[in-house]
Amino acid sequence: MTDDREALEPRADPLAILARMWLIRAFEEQVSALYGKGIIRGLLHLGIGQEGVAVGAASALRAGDLVFATHRAHAHALAKGVDPVRLLAELVGRTTGLCAGKGGSMHISAPEVGFVTATGIVGGNIPLAIGAAYASRARPDDRVALAFFGDGAGQTGSFHESLNIASLWRLPIVLVCENNGYAEFTPLSAHTNVERIATHASTYGIEAETVDGNDVVAVRDAVGRAAEAARGGGGPRFVEALTYRLRGHYEGDPAKYRELAELSDWRAKDPLTRYRDRLEADGLLDAEGTTIGRIEAEARRRVDSATREALDAPLPAPDDVTRHVYAS
Amino acid sequence: MAIPRLPSHRLMAQLRTLLRIRRFEEALIELARTHDVGHFHVYVGQEVTGVAALDLLEDGDVGYTTHRNHGHLIARGVDPAAMLAEILGRATGTNRGKGGTLHLASAEHGFPTTSSSVGGPIPIAVGSAFAFRELGNRRVSVALFGDGALEEGAWHESVNIAALRQLPVIFLVENNSLEALGQKANEYPSSTLASARLADLARPFGLPVAVVDGTDSRAVHIAMRRAVRRARALEGPSFIEAQTVRWPGSRPLWPQLLTGPTDLAMAWDAGRIGDEYRAWHERQDGVLRFARELLAAGATTREQILSIDEAAKEEMRSAVRFALESPYPEPREALEHVFA
Amino acid sequence: MADIRYVDAIRAALEDELAADEAVCLLGEDITLGGPFGATKGLVDRFGEWRIRNTPISEATVVGLAVGAALAGARPVVEVMFIDFITLAMDQLVNHAAKLRYMSGGALSVPLTIRAQFGATGGFGAHHSQSLEAWFAHVPGLRVLAPSTPADAYAALRAAIRADDPVLYLEHRGLYWQRGEQADPAAVDPWRVRVRRPGRDVTILAWSRMVPLSLEAADRLAEDGIEAEVVDLRALSPLDLEGIVASARRTRRVAVVHEAVTTGGLGAEIAAAITEAAFGDLAAPVLRIGAPFAPPPAGPELEALFVPSVDRVVEATRALVRGPAAASVGVSPAPA
Amino acid sequence: MSSPEPSVMRDITYAEGMARGLTEVLERDDRVRLMGQYFFGLTEHRSKTVEIRKRFGDRIWDPPIAETGYVGTGIGAAISGLRPIVDVATASFIFQAWSQVVNEAANVHYMTGGQTSVPMVIHVNHGIRGRGAAQHSHSPQAALWNTPGIKIMLPSSPRDVRGLIHTAVADDNPVFWADHVKLFDVTGPVPDEVEAIPFGVADIKREGTDVTIVATSYMVVRSLEAAVVLAGHGISAEVVDPRTIVPLDRDAVLRSVAKTGRLVVVDEGHRSAGVAAEIAALVAEEVFDSLRAPIRRVAALDVPIPFSPPLEAFVEPTLAKIVAAAQDVMDRRRP
Numbered sequence A: 001m002t003d004d005r006e007a008l009e010p011r012a013d014p015l016a017i018l019a020r021m022w023l024i025r026a027f028e029e030q031v032s033a034l035y036g037k038g039i040i041r042g043l044l045h046l047g048i049g050q051e052g053v054a055v056g057a058a059s060a061l062r063a064g065d066l067v068f069a070t071h072r073a074h075a076h077a078l079a080k081g082v083d084p085v086r087l088l089a090e091l092v093g094r095t096t097g098l099c100a101g102k103g104g105s106m107h108i109s110a111p112e113v114g115f116v117t118a119t120g121i122v123g124g125n126i127p128l129a130i131g132a133a134y135a136s137r138a139r140p141d142d143r144v145a146l147a148f149f150g151d152g153a154g155q156t157g158s159f160h161e162s163l164n165i166a167s168l169w170r171l172p173i174v175l176v177c178e179n180n181g182y183a184e185f186t187p188l189s190a191h192t193n194v195e196r197i198a199t200h201a202s203t204y205g206i207e208a209e210t211v212d213g214n215d216v217v218a219v220r221d222a223v224g225r226a227a228e229a230a231r232g233g234g235g236p237r238f239v240e241a242l243t244y245r246l247r248g249h250y251e252g253d254p255a256k257y258r259e260l261a262e263l264s265d266w267r268a269k270d271p272l273t274r275y276r277d278r279l280e281a282d283g284l285l286d287a288e289g290t291t292i293g294r295i296e297a298e299a300r301r302r303v304d305s306a307t308r309e310a311l312d313a314p315l316p317a318p319d320d321v322t323r324h325v326y327a328s
Numbered sequence B: 001m002a003i004p005r006l007p008s009h010r011l012m013a014q015l016r017t018l019l020r021i022r023r024f025e026e027a028l029i030e031l032a033r034t035h036d037v038g039h040f041h042v043y044v045g046q047e048v049t050g051v052a053a054l055d056l057l058e059d060g061d062v063g064y065t066t067h068r069n070h071g072h073l074i075a076r077g078v079d080p081a082a083m084l085a086e087i088l089g090r091a092t093g094t095n096r097g098k099g100g101t102l103h104l105a106s107a108e109h110g111f112p113t114t115s116s117s118v119g120g121p122i123p124i125a126v127g128s129a130f131a132f133r134e135l136g137n138r139r140v141s142v143a144l145f146g147d148g149a150l151e152e153g154a155w156h157e158s159v160n161i162a163a164l165r166q167l168p169v170i171f172l173v174e175n176n177s178l179e180a181l182g183q184k185a186n187e188y189p190s191s192t193l194a195s196a197r198l199a200d201l202a203r204p205f206g207l208p209v210a211v212v213d214g215t216d217s218r219a220v221h222i223a224m225r226r227a228v229r230r231a232r233a234l235e236g237p238s239f240i241e242a243q244t245v246r247w248p249g250s251r252p253l254w255p256q257l258l259t260g261p262t263d264l265a266m267a268w269d270a271g272r273i274g275d276e277y278r279a280w281h282e283r284q285d286g287v288l289r290f291a292r293e294l295l296a297a298g299a300t301t302r303e304q305i306l307s308i309d310e311a312a313k314e315e316m317r318s319a320v321r322f323a324l325e326s327p328y329p330e331p332r333e334a335l336e337h338v339f340a
Numbered sequence C: 001m002a003d004i005r006y007v008d009a010i011r012a013a014l015e016d017e018l019a020a021d022e023a024v025c026l027l028g029e030d031i032t033l034g035g036p037f038g039a040t041k042g043l044v045d046r047f048g049e050w051r052i053r054n055t056p057i058s059e060a061t062v063v064g065l066a067v068g069a070a071l072a073g074a075r076p077v078v079e080v081m082f083i084d085f086i087t088l089a090m091d092q093l094v095n096h097a098a099k100l101r102y103m104s105g106g107a108l109s110v111p112l113t114i115r116a117q118f119g120a121t122g123g124f125g126a127h128h129s130q131s132l133e134a135w136f137a138h139v140p141g142l143r144v145l146a147p148s149t150p151a152d153a154y155a156a157l158r159a160a161i162r163a164d165d166p167v168l169y170l171e172h173r174g175l176y177w178q179r180g181e182q183a184d185p186a187a188v189d190p191w192r193v194r195v196r197r198p199g200r201d202v203t204i205l206a207w208s209r210m211v212p213l214s215l216e217a218a219d220r221l222a223e224d225g226i227e228a229e230v231v232d233l234r235a236l237s238p239l240d241l242e243g244i245v246a247s248a249r250r251t252r253r254v255a256v257v258h259e260a261v262t263t264g265g266l267g268a269e270i271a272a273a274i275t276e277a278a279f280g281d282l283a284a285p286v287l288r289i290g291a292p293f294a295p296p297p298a299g300p301e302l303e304a305l306f307v308p309s310v311d312r313v314v315e316a317t318r319a320l321v322r323g324p325a326a327a328s329v330g331v332s333p334a335p336a
Numbered sequence D: 001m002s003s004p005e006p007s008v009m010r011d012i013t014y015a016e017g018m019a020r021g022l023t024e025v026l027e028r029d030d031r032v033r034l035m036g037q038y039f040f041g042l043t044e045h046r047s048k049t050v051e052i053r054k055r056f057g058d059r060i061w062d063p064p065i066a067e068t069g070y071v072g073t074g075i076g077a078a079i080s081g082l083r084p085i086v087d088v089a090t091a092s093f094i095f096q097a098w099s100q101v102v103n104e105a106a107n108v109h110y111m112t113g114g115q116t117s118v119p120m121v122i123h124v125n126h127g128i129r130g131r132g133a134a135q136h137s138h139s140p141q142a143a144l145w146n147t148p149g150i151k152i153m154l155p156s157s158p159r160d161v162r163g164l165i166h167t168a169v170a171d172d173n174p175v176f177w178a179d180h181v182k183l184f185d186v187t188g189p190v191p192d193e194v195e196a197i198p199f200g201v202a203d204i205k206r207e208g209t210d211v212t213i214v215a216t217s218y219m220v221v222r223s224l225e226a227a228v229v230l231a232g233h234g235i236s237a238e239v240v241d242p243r244t245i246v247p248l249d250r251d252a253v254l255r256s257v258a259k260t261g262r263l264v265v266v267d268e269g270h271r272s273a274g275v276a277a278e279i280a281a282l283v284a285e286e287v288f289d290s291l292r293a294p295i296r297r298v299a300a301l302d303v304p305i306p307f308s309p310p311l312e313a314f315v316e317p318t319l320a321k322i323v324a325a326a327q328d329v330m331d332r333r334r335p
Helices: A014-036 A051-058 A074-080 A086-092 A125-140 A153-157 A157-168 A200-202 A217-232 A258-267 A273-280 A289-311 A318-322 B006-033 B047-054 B070-075 B080-087 B121-135 B147-151 B153-164 B217-232 B276-282 B286-296 B302-325 B333-334 C005-019 C043-051 C060-072 C083-097 C134-139 C151-164 C210-223 C242-253 C266-281 C300-305 C310-322 D015-026 D046-059 D067-079 D093-107 D140-144 D157-171 D218-231 D251-261 D274-290 D309-315 D319-331
Strands: A065-067 A115-117 A143-150 A173-179 A207-212 A237-242 B063-064 B139-147 B171-176 B209-213 B240-243 C004-006 C022-027 C052-054 C076-082 C115-117 C144-146 C167-172 C179-181 C194-197 C203-205 C227-232 C235-237 C254-261 C287-291 D009-013 D030-037 D082-092 D121-126 D150-152 D175-180 D186-193 D203-206 D211-215 D236-243 D244-246 D263-270 D296-300
Touching: A014 A051, A014 A074, A014 A086, A014 A153, A014 A217, A014 D211, A051 A143, A051 A173, A051 A217, A051 A237, A051 A273, A065 A125, A065 D319, A074 A086, A074 A115, A086 A289, A115 A125, A115 C060, A125 A143, A125 A157, A125 C060, A125 C083, A143 A153, A153 A157, A153 A173, A153 B153, A153 C254, A153 D046, A157 A173, A157 A200, A157 B153, A157 C060, A173 A217, A173 C083, A173 C203, A200 A207, A200 A237, A207 B047, A217 A237, A217 A273, A217 C076, A217 C179, A237 B217, A237 C052, A318 C235, A318 D309, B006 B047, B006 B070, B006 B080, B006 B286, B006 B302, B006 C052, B006 C134, B047 B070, B047 B139, B047 B171, B047 B240, B047 B286, B063 B121, B070 B080, B070 C076, B070 C266, B080 B302, B121 B153, B121 B171, B121 C242, B121 D093, B139 B147, B147 B153, B147 B171, B153 C060, B153 D067, B171 B217, B209 B217, B217 B286, B240 B276, B276 B286, B276 C151, B286 B302, B286 C210, B302 C310, C004 C005, C005 C022, C005 C076, C005 C179, C022 C043, C022 C060, C043 C052, C060 C076, C060 C083, C076 C083, C083 D093, C115 C151, C134 C144, C134 C167, C134 C235, C134 C254, C134 C266, C134 D140, C144 C151, C151 C167, C194 C210, C203 C210, C210 C227, C210 C254, C210 C310, C227 C235, C227 C242, C242 C266, C242 C300, C254 C266, C254 C310, C266 C287, C266 D274, C266 D296, C287 C310, C287 D274, D009 D015, D015 D030, D015 D082, D015 D157, D015 D186, D030 D046, D030 D067, D067 D082, D082 D093, D093 D121, D093 D157, D140 D150, D140 D175, D140 D244, D140 D263, D140 D274, D150 D157, D157 D175, D175 D309, D203 D211, D211 D251, D211 D319, D218 D236, D218 D319, D244 D263, D251 D274, D263 D274, D263 D319
Parallel strands: A065 A115, A065 A143, A143 A173, A173 A237, A207 A237, B063 B139, B139 B171, B171 B240, B209 B240, C022 C052, C022 C076, C076 C115, C115 C167, C144 C167, C203 C227, C203 C254, C254 C287, D030 D082, D082 D121, D121 D175, D150 D175, D211 D236, D211 D263, D263 D296
Antiparallel strands: C004 C179, C144 C235, C194 C227, D009 D186, D150 D244, D203 D236
């Protein structure tokens, strides 16, 4: 099994992928519990139910590729190989956190593993990713940039400006839309007449694919094709992954705007269960569930120790506050 | 035949407006040689689009135009003298010297405000349509802008909202980049816009789309009539792209009368057309084209055309005099109108 | 040393940094054509179309992509033709460029330079004439430079490009054709104030185009025996408070001259900071001379009244020294 | 004041005052539309939006996440006869619509030489909300104060917010209305009858003789707490709440400082070039000779707002900082 502080590369084996999805699930359930206890505070967006997109996409990239994530970024980060201990430490505002306690959930950043930054501004990260792709093209190097964004970002001007420039300059970028059907609290249909965000990509002559976001393999294959095409000078590629968040928009959101039936339909399509079943069918998992049981237990153990380690770390001192405003 | 089926008095009125706009811009270019008016833009070459389209609006309908606004205002009846006075920063100007050429506005003529921020007015035009729908007053809002504004995010946010709410707004894009210098190409994708056709930027939102020759007054008339009907029936927004060739005089940084003051006789005497700008005078100048077609249709005579033109020139001469003789505003006025 | 124009100093600084560092690249509308004032003329021929990149009219995304390029190791210089258009990119500048280092606890760095012209001249009207420096001086994480001479313009732009922080580099349209001595950039510290003219009676603080104007005012004041010290701020954020307060202590009277609207302008920060730091030494309240509480009017006549003039500076400064302290010159009456 | 001293006063929360104000203007003026759904942020008070929606659903629109688009829509709607109240939610998001706010809304009336007005209200929740970190904690009012053409209201009590909403909607200009989420649960007396509180009239929230504390928005509440502490040390602080900074009630501020001779300005925006700087500079200009000590500013430190609780507390203007500043100006003497 690969170390969870590594990026999952295209060669990663199926069990490692399943393990990473479980690590993320266990991590976010833990985070949710800590939030309930008031140990984690602030605005918290969980991606439980969307692990398939994060892991599928990240595992199709090479270690040197750059990821720009959204406000719902824990899964993106862990999938790219961000250290769960430092991520948790950030969420509880410790000095050992990814951002020394200055970023919090929405602004996590770990450039050393190619997870450049998340953003609290819907659509705000897309131009940044375009810029990283431009830098690769101008230098040039063979890195690919990947931007995650939600369906809500599809109605922002920056999104359209970015598609235009990425296409004009044939930049090495993969745009991954996590279409979970809701922009914050509102169904997509209340925000636009355009059913599929990918439609806009073709407007700018960008090849797009729409895939089942709860099928980690489908996402991985689509993003893999896209990344290699972009890397080969083929210009930008667009992947729209249809998925669903099983939690509210933020922790504490009663999410009354959703039907229970809708929720249970999607629970049945849980990406973890589906991948488990698939691996069982392929004979990679024993039907008795010993392996999967071990994977789940390992994930929970890992998260528990990460939690202890994070909480034992010191809180920042007041004079840390004026550091990092400018380069010294 | 490219003139709309309209009673001849309407056609003659359109001809008159076309000539007034053309002579206004020519007078302004002359004036700018001796007076600092700041960076300005002229409507030469696009007159037919503005006149044919805005002729279909009614009192109460609004338009939001851009830095290239002179023709639009004249087409809706704004006094050229007040416009020139504004361009010279005089107290008698449409905006009392606070707007200048970039911001000419006349609320009573349906131009509430004019923005020179590319794309800036598009959401505002959508907002007027939002109000019209809410107030149920059957009015129409027109966003007039150039192809460059389609590169701005504001366009996408606005068209999405307009389509979503079925708002009575018409997006009239004056694509004047054909044969322009610089980055723009004759066809898309250009160096700054990746979509194969401008209209592709509207289609995904479900808007009816019309692409017309901006010097073909009938084509503009028909497209605009459909769009206006659709808007008044609250069926939603429309997208019209009117294509015109960039007037040679608008290709340098500052407008210049490269093709000379318009010689209307070129409309019936090809012999007067020189070689340097032959294509322009023979095919691309919408004003000459309209005159030619009126004559071909027997709707007017050379003499009539020349006398209307004389009147237009005289009107602009006195407009220039009025503007130059007008006083500057009182200094203290700089502090007025910050708040209503 | 040779004598050059302000705009050529900018072009020279760009060319020298492009030559010195492969990571430097330029982005902007029509920059391969040289830009409206020729500051980028010919650079594409030497450095190629990837490092000298024309962009669509998409300010928000262009600034955002420059931030992303900086995160990925480039040193982009974005030309935003008029500072008025930065409003379209405000989110990328304020919420991303300025904060990424801090939000990431120092993990990220945004070595980005944004060039923009500002100021009212030529009757360009309210969308092409504003002076917005106070907004950016209010945003921690951004640096703001506003040089007033060709020598400073050259040194400041090179320093901006080499800085590991996002820097807003403000150019005044009214200065582009000004000529001046070239100086050894090593001898210039653009982050510190420079005393352009020593004097004992009063300090006039100014930047960019208000500096030559203040020097002219100082000459006029000298004629009636008032020795004004003219201090060129050069850096507007962070401010060189040390240098500012030192001069205030020397002369005990201070006038701040800027083109921006007085209310909420940078003059307020400078006045408040001086009053806090040198309260006991001040013989009179710090005087602010700026634009009235109105957008820049387009009419040339109104515009001339909008921007501080030599006469206004002379008259107000004389009143400050000779009393009665005509304090709120340039402050319009409280709006209705 | 536009209305006579009210008869019956009842204690309600600030959020209730907002809801009352919004409901009343919707009832009384059919031109009013609400664009947006986050007036109460993500607090439990969101339920109040639901109640308003029940009654006025057809006059409320939840726009897409496209700030430029829907703020511009609000501007056009205002030009064409509606009175929109556009909610940009967290103040940080207004930068997405910045050009529409400062280039369009603020300039229209002036650029057109008074022909056209933009009677709209732009609502945000500003300030250090608690773990909002750097992209959800802005106070953009200082920048807007340097932008002629926009009025700025910063209520601090249930009565003020409810009464100022009426004046904002009646005003023919763009009005920037900033609430602070920490105010939502603050309670105070509000008259039963509808009351419009005029712009440009400061409210002396507490009278005093030794030092003037000028505070805005939630900092008024904190300054009143500080005044109590100071009283314990025998210092009589006068707390002046301008309520609107555009227009600013200069006379009330200057009168108070002329009386006490000492000034502390408390504002939650960043210190540099902030709201406090303008007030400090103005007072120094106008009543320099009656100042008996230097003016002190208590504002957010000049760093982006950090996430971690101890860091955030260190950055924001706290009760202790206000008290210390007031004591400091009491100790200082003009040499």
